[in-house]
Amino acid sequence: MQGDHPAHRHLLPHFTRGDAWRRDDLVVIDRGEGCYVWDTEGVEYLDGLAGLFCTNLGHGRSDLTAAAAKQMDRLAFYPNWSFAHPASIEAASFIADVAPGDLDRVFFVNSGSEAVESAMKFARCYHLANSEDTRHKVIARRWAYHGTTLGALSATGIPNLRDPFEPMLGGCVRHVDSTLVCTNEPGVPARELSCVAAVEEAILAEGPETVAMVIAEPVQNGRGALVPPEGYWPELRRICDTYGVLLCADEVINSFGRLGHWFGSERFGAEPDMITFAKGVTSAYQPLGGMVVRGALVDRVWDSPVAMFVHGSTFGGHPVATAVAVANMAAMRDEEVFANVLRNEDRLTGGLRALMAAHPCVKDVRGTGYFHYVELMRDRAAGTDLSKSEFEQLLPGGVLERFVREARVLVRPDSRGAAMLAIAPPLVADAAVIDDLLNRVDQVLDRVSGWLRTSN
Ligand SMILES: Cc1ncc(COP(=O)(O)O)c(C=O)c1O
Numbered sequence: 001m002q003g004d005h006p007a008h009r010h011l012l013p014h015f016t017r018g019d020a021w022r023r024d025d026l027v028v029i030d031r032g033e034g035c036y037v038w039d040t041e042g043v044e045y046l047d048g049l050a051g052l053f054c055t056n057l058g059h060g061r062s063d064l065t066a067a068a069a070k071q072m073d074r075l076a077f078y079p080n081w082s083f084a085h086p087a088s089i090e091a092a093s094f095i096a097d098v099a100p101g102d103l104d105r106v107f108f109v110n111s112g113s114e115a116v117e118s119a120m121k122f123a124r125c126y127h128l129a130n131s132e133d134t135r136h137k138v139i140a141r142r143w144a145y146h147g148t149t150l151g152a153l154s155a156t157g158i159p160n161l162r163d164p165f166e167p168m169l170g171g172c173v174r175h176v177d178s179t180l181v182c183t184n185e186p187g188v189p190a191r192e193l194s195c196v197a198a199v200e201e202a203i204l205a206e207g208p209e210t211v212a213m214v215i216a217e218p219v220q221n222g223r224g225a226l227v228p229p230e231g232y233w234p235e236l237r238r239i240c241d242t243y244g245v246l247l248c249a250d251e252v253i254n255s256f257g258r259l260g261h262w263f264g265s266e267r268f269g270a271e272p273d274m275i276t277f278a279k280g281v282t283s284a285y286q287p288l289g290g291m292v293v294r295g296a297l298v299d300r301v302w303d304s305p306v307a308m309f310v311h312g313s314t315f316g317g318h319p320v321a322t323a324v325a326v327a328n329m330a331a332m333r334d335e336e337v338f339a340n341v342l343r344n345e346d347r348l349t350g351g352l353r354a355l356m357a358a359h360p361c362v363k364d365v366r367g368t369g370y371f372h373y374v375e376l377m378r379d380r381a382a383g384t385d386l387s388k389s390e391f392e393q394l395l396p397g398g399v400l401e402r403f404v405r406e407a408r409v410l411v412r413p414d415s416r417g418a419a420m421l422a423i424a425p426p427l428v429a430d431a432a433v434i435d436d437l438l439n440r441v442d443q444v445l446d447r448v449s450g451w452l453r454t455s456n
Contacts, residue, residue, distance in 0.1 A: 020397030027405060032059025035426045035433045037410070048411035048437050050426045053221075053253045053371070054279035057331060058426040064285040067327035071320045080108065080317040091322035094329050095281075095292055098262040101271040105298045107309065108290040108317030112252035112278035113147030115289040116215070119248045119274045120151055121311045123213035126246065126297050129304035135212040136170075139202050139245075141178040143223040143417050146215060146250055155215055158222055158416050176202045178220055179228045190231025191238075200239045208243035213274075215248040218264035224373030224420045225366040233270035240273075246297075248274040252289070256280030257332055257427045259369035260341040267368070273297060280427075283328045286321035337427050341370050344434050348372060351438040352423070359445040361452055363418075370427055374441070376419040378452055386419055390455055394419055394448070403447035409440035 005026055013021050028040045035058050037047050050056060057064070071087055078085050092106035107122070109115055120138060127135035138155055140146065146155040153161065154168045157175045162168070182195035190196060203211050214236060220226040240247040249272040254264030258280060265272055274297075278289030301309060315321075332338065345368065352372055356362040363377035363385075376394070378384040386394065394400045395415035404411055404421075412422040421444070425437055 017397045020401070025402075025405075034058045034060065035429045044408060045405075046409045046433070046437055046440055047426060048409045048440070049422060049424050050370075051284050052279070052412075053258065053422075053424050054284035056257055056280040056427045057283040057328060057337065058428040061283070061285070061331070063331060064283065064324050064327050067323050068286065068320050071323035075319050077319060079314060081312055085319050085322075087319045087322040087326065088317040091317075091325040091329075094326055095277075095290075098329075099275065099292045100263055100265055102294050102296065103271070103273075103275060103292045104295045106290055106292045107311075108288060108322065109313055110287050110315050110318070110321075111147075111289045112250075112276065113149040113152040113289075114313065114316075115252060115276035115278055115291050116146045116152040116155060116250060117149055118311055119215065119250075119276050119291050119293075120155070120213065122274065122291065122293060122297075122301075122309055123246045123248070125301050125306055125309055125311075127212055129301045129306045132209065132244075134210050135245075136172050137206050137211045138173045139199060139206075139211060139214045140173055140175055141216055141220065142175045143178055143180070144215075144217060144220050144250075145222045145416075147252075156222075160416070174202050174206055178223060179226050179232060180223050182229055182232075184229045184231070190229065190235050193229055193232065193235070195229070196232060196235040196239070199236060203239065203243050203245060208245065211243065211245045213246040213248050214240055215250055217250045217252075218254045218268050219259060219368060219371060221253050221371075221422075223417045224364075224375055224414070224422070225368070225371050227366060227368050228268060231269075233265070233268035237270040237272075246273040248272060248276060248291075250276045252276055252278045253280075253371065253424075256283075256329070257338045257341055257369075258371050258424065260338050260345060262338075264369075281328070282321060282324045285328065286318070286324040288318070288321040288325055290317075332427075335428075340430065341427050344429070344431055345369050347431060347434050348423075348425075348438075351434065352441070355438065355442055355445055358442075359449055361445060361448050367423075370424055370429065372423045373414070374421045374423065374445075376421070376448060390452070391415070391419055393455070394451075399451060400444075400448065403444045403451075406447070407440045407443040409437065409444065411437075411441060411444070 030040045096104040140155040142157040144157045154173045176198040179195045249265045255277045274293045276291045352365040360380045364375040400413040414420040
């Protein structure tokens with residue numbers, strides 16, 4: 001069925017199946033206030049995914065609008081090539097101040113994918129500066145999402161996103177197991193975890209002299225909010241130091257409060273060499289991404305024959321985007337937004353666990369901070385997973401999307417590797433909003449249970 005909406009005629013959507021897009025139930029989101037958004041028909045939804053893990057301060061912040069307008073009036077644009085402007089200087093200084101350890105140089109781009117591209121290219125430049133020109137490989141993890149441009153897509157470990165574009169441009173990425181089925185056993189040191197050994201073995205198998213960087217999210221989004229086992233990140237740090245490999249934490253989702261801190265790395269006991277960010281740095285009021293890198297590494301590049309970070313883009317560090325980033329970060333600090341996350345994260349986790357206990361169709365609840373996933377199955381008590389046909393009817397673009405919309409909660413059905421719901425509300429969600437969110441997710445799970453009872 002082809003809906004008769006201008007969107008169907010002219011707008012090409014991102015990662016949306018044609019059959020789902022062409023249906024005539026398109027929701028057009030028109031306005032937002034706090035943790036809620038309204039469609040063009042005036043229907044209210046709870047924004048349970050903060051847009052796409054990014055409207056961290058919530059919707060309708062006129063202070064951020066004012067920061068953008070003020071900057072546009074003063075200087076709408078100037079690049080960060082050879083020149084600087086006050087907004088990018090201020091945003092970089094702010095980020096350097098709150099970043100872990102000696103990560104104090106900030107390179108701005110326009111998206112998370114470009115941030116990952118930048119980290120990959122910076123690692124190459126750094127190794128070139130050390131005359132290690134064979135170090136060009138990247139170790140990444142299966143099911144991790146690191147972006148969609150062909151460089152970042154090479155690091156992404158989600159088969160259905162990669163397969164249409166194989167062979168990748170360089171073929172320089174080796175994927176290893178994530179932390180999904182890797183848990184601490186009492187008395188067994190982190191060094192012996194299979195997910196740790198997998199990284200070291202991959203570096204050794206490739207030849208350490210060929211490996212430029214390891215990239216990993218502190219809490220991995222792909223496969224559903226994978227919180228690492230105790231000691232995992234210090235082990236990644238040890239391995240990278242042992243073999244002269246740079247460690248990049250991809251914090252496009254994890255940073256700017258999603259886990260209750262400026263950077264998710266703070267929670268896991270290791271300082272990376274580079275952190276990539278995007279999304280929450282402006283609470284998505286403007287597109288902005290970037291990487292923050294240890295100053296000594298930048299100096300090494302500048303003081304070598306390589307002489308510069310050989311990378312850039314017209315809009316990287318755009319004055320309006322960086323001015324909004326400053327206003328956003330100042331508000332996060334002044335309004336103690338991260339304290340709100342830390343205060344309420346157990347309410348969210350505990351509430352989702354209670355829903356799991358009440359609904360046999362929930363296989364697992366994972367996550368921390370305001371970043372959670374609910375994984376679905378047919379029947380926990382009977383130990384039965386969804387059949388292939390049930391999976392395909394639920395997702396993607398299937399009945400689960402309808403259940404979510406009908407419960408008026410914009411949490412995200414995710415079919416990548418399992419049937420899951422991603423739940424990541426704006427960081428300003430207070431206890432009342434969390435309770436409302438849990439109530440609406442409860443309604444979705446009721447619908448799933450009812451549907452499973454009648455499916456065969
Ligand atoms: C961890 C991670 N890295 C990179 C990206 C790519 O970001 P963008 O969609 O802004 O290109 C994403 C997007 O969700 C992400 O979650």
